[in-house]
Amino acid sequence: MSKGVRFTLPICIPSLLCLCTVRRLDIAEKVLYNISWACVAVVFFYFFQYFRGVFYIESYDMSFSYACLLPMIILYARKKLYTVPLSFILFVGVLAIGSRGAALYFIVFVLFDMIQNKSKWRWVILMLGILFVVLLPSLADYLDALGIHSRTLSMIDSGDIGSDSGRGSIAGTCWNVLLSKSPILGLGIFGDYVIIGAYCHNIFLEFLMDFGLVAGVILILFLITRLFRVYFHADREYRNKILQYFCAFILPFMTSGSYLINSDFWIFLGLCILIERRNIRLSRKGKFAMRATPSIAVVR
Numbered sequence: 591m592s593k594g595v596r597f598t599l600p601i602c603i604p605s606l607l608c609l610c611t612v613r614r615l616d617i618a619e620k621v622l623y624n625i626s627w628a629c630v631a632v633v634f635f636y637f638f639q640y641f642r643g644v645f646y647i648e649s650y651d652m653s654f655s656y657a658c659l660l661p662m663i664i665l666y667a668r669k670k671l672y673t674v675p676l677s678f679i680l681f682v683g684v685l686a687i688g689s690r691g692a693a694l695y696f697i698v699f700v701l702f703d704m705i706q707n708k709s710k711w712r713w714v715i716l717m718l719g720i721l722f723v724v725l726l727p728s729l730a731d732y733l734d735a736l737g738i739h740s741r742t743l744s745m746i747d748s749g750d751i752g753s754d755s756g757r758g759s760i761a762g763t764c765w766n767v768l769l770s771k772s773p774i775l776g777l778g779i780f781g782d783y784v785i786i787g788a789y790c791h792n793i794f795l796e797f798l799m800d801f802g803l804v805a806g807v808i809l810i811l812f813l814i815t816r817l818f819r820v821y822f823h824a825d826r827e828y829r830n831k832i833l834q835y836f837c838a839f840i841l842p843f844m845t846s847g848s849y850l851i852n853s854d855f856w857i858f859l860g861l862c863i864l865i866e867r868r869n870i871r872l873s874r875k876g877k878f879a880m881r882a883t884p885s886i887a888v889v890r
Contacts, residue, residue, distance in 0.1 A: 593780060597851035605853040609860025615868050618861060619831075623668070626661035630676055633658065633683060647687050650741040652846070655688030660838045662696045667703070667834050686733050690742040690751065691845050699837035706830055757791045757845065764790050768799055776802030780850060793843035793855070820862050823869040835861050 612618050639645060658680045666677035684693050704715065730743040745751045767785050771777060782790050782799045790796040798806035821832050839858035849855035 593783065593851055602850065602853050602856045606856040606860045609857065610863055612864060615864040618864060622664055626664040629657065629661040633680060637683065647738055650689055651687055652689040655684045655692035656842055658684050659692040659695060659842065663699050663834050663838045666700065685742050686738050686740050690745065691842060693742060695837050695841045698841065699834055702833050703830065760788060760791055761795060764795055764799055772802065774802050774804055776800050776806060789848040791846055793849055796848060817862065820866045820869065824865060828865055832865060
C-alpha cells in the first residue's frame, strides 16, 4: 500500500494517461528533447562541482546512470555535430561514476541504429568506438588519478563484467516462491516486495509474480504483439524512434527497477499509443488519397 500510494497511483499510471491526451507525437518528442538538455545542464553542473572539490565520489551511482540513459539516446539520435559529442560525454560520465547497465543499453541502441540506418557516419562512429575501447585502460588510469574509481572499468579489467551481482539468486527465489505458493493466480501486485522484500529485477518475471502464470503470460504476449504491430506499421523513421524509446525506457527493466514504482514503462506505453495513432492517421490519409485520385484512361 505504501509504495502503491506513493508511486503507482500518483505517478506511474498518470504518466500513461497524460501522454494519451497529447494531440501530436512531435509535442511529446520536443518535450523529451528539452528534458534531455536540462539533464545535460544538471550533469555538467554536477561535474563542475566535483572538480571544484565541493563533494567526493566514493561509490558508483545507479540512479545517476539511468537518469543519463534517456538524454544519451535522445541526443545521439538527433545526429547533430553538437548533440552526438554531448551524448558520448554523458556516456563517459556513466562509465566513470555509474553502473554498467545504462552504458550497455546505450551501446545496444547505437549498434541497432548503425544497422538500421546505413549512413556514411556509421563507419566514423564504428572507428571512434574501436578507438575508445582501445583507450579504456588509459581512461581508467586518468579517473584513478582524479580520485574516481570506476566500478564498470574495474569489472572490465578483471573480466567480471558479466557478473549478475546476485540477480540470479533473486530470480531463483522468486520462481521458487511463485511455484510453491500460487503459480496460477500469482502473488498479487507488489507480491515480490511482500514475500522476499525486493523486486524481481526482471519485468517479465515481475508480471508472472504479480498476475500468475496464466494471466501473466497472456499480458506479456499481448504487450509484445501490440509492440510488434506498432513497429511494423510505422515508417522507417518511427521504427528507429520505437527502438530508441525501447532502449531508454524498457531495457533497464530487464535487469533493474520495477514497473510499479518507475514511470518509464508507462511513458513507453504512452509513446507507443501516440505512434499507433500516427500510423492509423497516415493510413487513413493514404486510403483517402487513393480514393480521391481520378483514374486516367489512355486513349489511342
